[in-house]
Amino acid sequence: MSPTRAEFHVLLALLDGPRHGYGLMQDVEELSGGRLQIGPGTLYTAIKRLRTARLISETDAGDERRRCYKLTRKGRGVAEEEAQRLSELVRLARKRGLLPSTS
Amino acid sequence: MTAERAYRLLLHVYPRRFREEYGDEMLAAVSEMRRHFDGSATAFWTFVLRDTVCAAGRERLHSMRWLATAACGLLVTTIAGDLVTWTYGYFYHPYFEGVPVRVLPYGIALGLVLGGSTAMAQRLLFPSAERRAHQWMLASAIALPVAILFCSAAIDRAVTGVLPIANVHPRVLDVFVLGPARPQGWSDLAIQFAAMAASALVVRALVLMPRVRSRHAH
Numbered sequence: 001m002s003p004t005r006a007e008f009h010v011l012l013a014l015l016d017g018p019r020h021g022y023g024l025m026q027d028v029e030e031l032s033g034g035r036l037q038i039g040p041g042t043l044y045t046a047i048k049r050l051r052t053a054r055l056i057s058e059t060d061a062g063d064e065r066r067r068c069y070k071l072t073r074k075g076r077g078v079a080e081e082e083a084q085r086l087s088e089l090v091r092l093a094r095k096r097g098l099l100p101s102t103s
Numbered sequence: 104m105t106a107e108r109a110y111r112l113l114l115h116v117y118p119r120r121f122r123e124e125y126g127d128e129m130l131a132a133v134s135e136m137r138r139h140f141d142g143s144a145t146a147f148w149t150f151v152l153r154d155t156v157c158a159a160g161r162e163r164l165h166s167m168r169w170l171a172t173a174a175c176g177l178l179v180t181t182i183a184g185d186l187v188t189w190t191y192g193y194f195y196h197p198y199f200e201g202v203p204v205r206v207l208p209y210g211i212a213l214g215l216v217l218g219g220s221t222a223m224a225q226r227l228l229f230p231s232a233e234r235r236a237h238q239w240m241l242a243s244a245i246a247l248p249v250a251i252l253f254c255s256a257a258i259d260r261a262v263t264g265v266l267p268i269a270n271v272h273p274r275v276l277d278v279f280v281l282g283p284a285r286p287q288g289w290s291d292l293a294i295q296f297a298a299m300a301a302s303a304l305v306v307r308a309l310v311l312m313p314r315v316r317s318r319h320a321h
Contacts, residue, residue, distance in 0.1 A: 021132040039154025040110075040132040041117075044125040045162050066131055 003055075003082055006038050007046045011055065011071065011079040018059045018070040021047070050075065106137035110151065116159040118166045172224045179220035180213055187212075206291045210298030217299065218306025226310075 003011060006028070013019060013027035021043060029037050038046075047069060050056045055075030059068045071079070093099045110133045114126050133151065140147045187209075 021128050022135040025132060025136065037150070039151055039158070040129040040136070041154040041158025043132070044121075044129055045158045045165075048121065048125065048162075066128060 003050070003078065004046070005036065006042050007050055008079065008082050009036060009038070010043070010046050010050065011075055011082075014056060014069060014071040014075070015079065018068040020066045020068045022066075024069070053078075055079075105134075106147075107134045109148075110134075113151070113155050116155055117162055120166070121162050168228045172221055172228055175224035176217050176221035180217045183216040184213060206295040207298050210295035211302040213295075214299035214302030214304075215306055218303035218310075221303070222307055222310040 009028040009031055010024055012031055013024050016027075019027060021040065024047075025038055025040070025043055028043075047056065051058070051069075053074075054072055055078050056069045057072050059070045090099065094101055107130050110130055111126075114122050114129065117126075137147060
């Protein structure tokens, strides 16, 4: 599966370890430098899709009301693939002069 | 009214299943978000409302995929049935007079098309492992033949003689009842339905079971 922008940010946030919903919302905002702010609706629809695809799983948080989520091995693989794909796109954009060359 | 109480009302915009699964967590997240939100109450609720409308809309659309799966099966099977009827009529020769198309093989053939097309639609619409694969399989193998056979008969009865387009309109659907097999009564219709449902079920089982097994293996 190809993750959406919000889903990819959730996967990135979970690379640091398990998080609960609000923690993920904060991490996504921080990771994107404030450019992406996701609300509970976007977050939990993303969580549902990622859980169905088995990219993340639930983990015990010791809190009845809040569940924590962690990245699965498959989820890490998908995140790596997506990062690779984006990096390839950036390389192409550089080659075409859309972005300044790093060298 | 607290943010949590107001958001509890907003949660009703989401499909019930989704609300039951994530509603409590969403409430907790909103209440924490409200506590730490930097902007005004108006900015907060504008953000939450926009998020709710977009996410609930996507989720509602997502939960309607069964309709698209069913519609695809219905459409493909109707077209296939029409093609069979047309081919049968086109190549008709008096030599074949009195050689009827049996309801059993005709039902099986339609079921194979139905099972194949709904399985294909499900694969396209549900790229990830589907939790309710078994229910989907049963629904498309049993509910759709029922819908096709009995709705087409009902439409045929209701429209014939009432509307001037009666001779054209029901023809699209009634190929299942009045196709080349031409069931001669309720027992023939039941045989055609059973054959259709059984073959659709077999196709769905063959297509879906490896997916379900591999899902359990993980």
